[in-house]
Amino acid sequence: MPRMSARATAVFLAVLTLLWVLLPRLRPATDDVSAVRDAEDRLDLAAARGDIRSLDRMIGGDFSMLGAGGNRETRSELLDRIRNNPWKIETLRQKNLEIHFYGETAVVTGADRIESRNAAGQDRTGIYRFLHVFEKRNGRWLLIAGLGSQMAVP
16 A cells, blocks of 8 residues: 655645534534524423513524514514413424524524414414524523414414
8 A cells, every 4th residue: 555645644634633623613513403402492382381581581682573474573572472462372383393503593494383272262273484593692592583474274
């Protein structure tokens, strides 16, 4: 087997070192994937329960959202809407969750199947597609933007 020249060996070692340094930065850490998935689960649970205190800690102060009807909501408007929501969520199932990372930012897409009723018994079951943007701040993943759209129920 031929021996590598000193120059080829140096280049080979430099490339290996570069890969060793860069690869962890190109691929999100497993704990970040789990942390964002957990943040998404906690958001759903808190929203379903109307738990404003928990939502307050999970949503960034600069949060902005476009709702299913195209309306823009700020953080305080969203919390007020959830606080005064007349619809009781009976079940909420999340599916088709995809998470993509861009440095300290995560973009999450998926769908929620929500079954809810108001006090008069009116049904408001639906499937809602969403896009959530999280940013890692001080070691915590906070929701900073969202987009929602209601789909027809099959």
